[in-house]
Amino acid sequence: MTLEVSAQLCxxxxxVRDYVRWGASQFNAAGLYFGHGTDNAWDEAVQLVLxxxxxxxxxxxxxxxxxxxxxxxxxxxxxxxxxxxxxxxGAYLTGEAxxxxxxxxxxxxxxxxxxxxxxxxxxxxxxxxxEEPAQILDMCTGSGCIGIACAYAxxxxxxxxxxxxxxxxxxxxxxxxxxQVAERVRAxxxxxxxxxxxxxxxxxxxxxxxxxxxxLAEMPAEYQAEPSVGLGSGDDGLDFTRRLLREARQYxxxxxxxxxxxxxxxxxLEQAFPELPFTWIEFERGGHGVFALRAQDxxxx
Numbered sequence: 579m580t581l582e583v584s585a586q587l588c589x590x591x592x593x594v595r596d597y598v599r600w601g602a603s604q605f606n607a608a609g610l611y612f613g614h615g616t617d618n619a620w621d622e623a624v625q626l627v628l629x630x631x632x633x634x635x636x637x638x639x640x641x642x643x644x645x646x647x648x649x650x651x652x653x654x655x656x657x658x659x660x661x662x663x664x665x666x667x668g669a670y671l672t673g674e675a676x677x678x679x680x681x682x683x684x685x686x687x688x689x690x691x692x693x694x695x696x697x698x699x700x701x702x703x704x705x706x707x708x709e710e711p712a713q714i715l716d717m718c719t720g721s722g723c724i725g726i727a728c729a730y731a732x733x734x735x736x737x738x739x740x741x742x743x744x745x746x747x748x749x750x751x752x753x754x755x756x757x758q759v760a761e762r763v764r765a766x767x768x769x770x771x772x773x774x775x776x777x778x779x780x781x782x783x784x785x786x787x788x789x790x791x792x793x794l795a796e797m798p799a800e801y802q803a804e805p806s807v808g809l810g811s812g813d814d815g816l817d818f819t820r821r822l823l824r825e826a827r828q829y830x831x832x833x834x835x836x837x838x839x840x841x842x843x844x845x846x847l848e849q850a851f852p853e854l855p856f857t858w859i860e861f862e863r864g865g866h867g868v869f870a871l872r873a874q875d876x877x878x879x
Contacts, residue, residue: 588651594631595642597651598623601658611798614667614690615675622668626661629672630654665799678727683752687745688720689808693785693839694865699727703781706835706857706870711735711780715829717822718742718786720808722750722765728783729759738777740768743807770818771825778831784822785839788867790815793842815843816850823851827876834873841867853878 591597601623605612616622630653633641646654660671669675669690675682677691678699684690702710710732716725719739729737737759739750750765768774787809789797794810801809811817819840826836837859840847844867848856854876856869 587655588648591651591655592645593642594627594644594646597627597646597654597658598642601627601661604658604662608662610662610665611800614669614692614800616668622661623658625668626657626671627654629674630657664803666803667800670803675721675723677723678730680723680727680730680757682721682723682726683749683756684721685749686803687743687805688749689804691721691723693724693868694861694863695724695783695785695837695839695868696727697861697863697865698837698859698868699724699731702731703835703837706837706872707781709780709833711835713777713779713781713831714738715740715774715777715779715782717768717770717782717784718808718818719750719765720746720785722753722763724783724785725750726753726757726759726763728781729757729763735762735780737763738774738779739763739765740774741765742767742769743805746805746808770821771829774829778829778834780831780834781837782826782830782834783837786818786822787811788815788819788840788843790843790846814846814850816840816847819843819847820850823854823871823876824879827873827879830873830876832873836871836873836876837868839868843867844869851879 591600602619605619612622667690669684670686675684675691678696714728714735714737716739719725719741722739725737725739741747744767747765754760754763766773788811789809791813859868
């Protein structure tokens with residue numbers, strides 16, 4: 579967009595409402611994809627406009643009619659234009675994402691938090707956990723959101739966040755500091771269990787890469803902007819999960835629980851492991867492809 583056009587827009591668009599409406603229209607016209615914290619153009623525009631204005635929450639409808647200064651108009655316009663031109667998830671533009679009611683730092687080094695496991699964490703993994711876990715592992719932690727949310731849910735637990743990506747672990751460390759949980763939460767560099775020593779866990783949770791090769795190639799640009807190491811896992815999306823299932827038993831306590839998200843790869847997983855009694859968790863807020871297995875269930879492998 580030329581400076582002349584931008585200047586004209588800044589004259590024509592005056593209020594917060596103007597920019598939200600204009601942004602949503604531009605997003606729809608550009609065919610953007612939503613799925614990284616919002617699911618529609620209007621909510622995405624609201625999120626970006628408020629961020630550009632340093633307003634963290636939309637809790638007063640009167641703000642929609644507030645008039646912006648010229649500098650504010652330019653800042654809002656620039657952010658909305660980046661969303662269209664670069665096709666980056668909105669969370670990468672704001673540097674923040676919400677998960678399980680908590681705010682996390684995110685950037686291009688990690689996936690944007692969106693797992694339905696948030697609902698499971700908020701419920702304390704009931705009814706599958708009958709006692710609070712003392713040791714928890716969040717494998718493929720990325721931003722650390724799942725493990726840190728677990729630390730909030732179980733305030734006496736020690737939590738390990740593991741990932742093969744050192745860049746992702748740097749983001750997880752930022753979030754450990756942000757939430758002030760360093761006394762109970764640590765980030766560990768590990769390829770699956772290789773870097774975790776002999777520790778055994780009462781709860782292992784994982785949102786590993788599980789996208790099959792075909793889906794990965796066809797994903798919208800917003801997903802292509804995310805680190806591929808956190809998405810793709812072989813032709814059927816199960817390369818990592820196969821390894822996880824075969825090794826998890828020796829790292830679980832006898833009463834331990836394994837909870838893993840595999841998304842659309844769940845039919846292929848059932849076919850690959852017919853001997854395992856997968857419990858597929860249903861979510862009130864949407865989402866699918868998350869299974870639970872008890873430690874003894876894995877003895878069948």
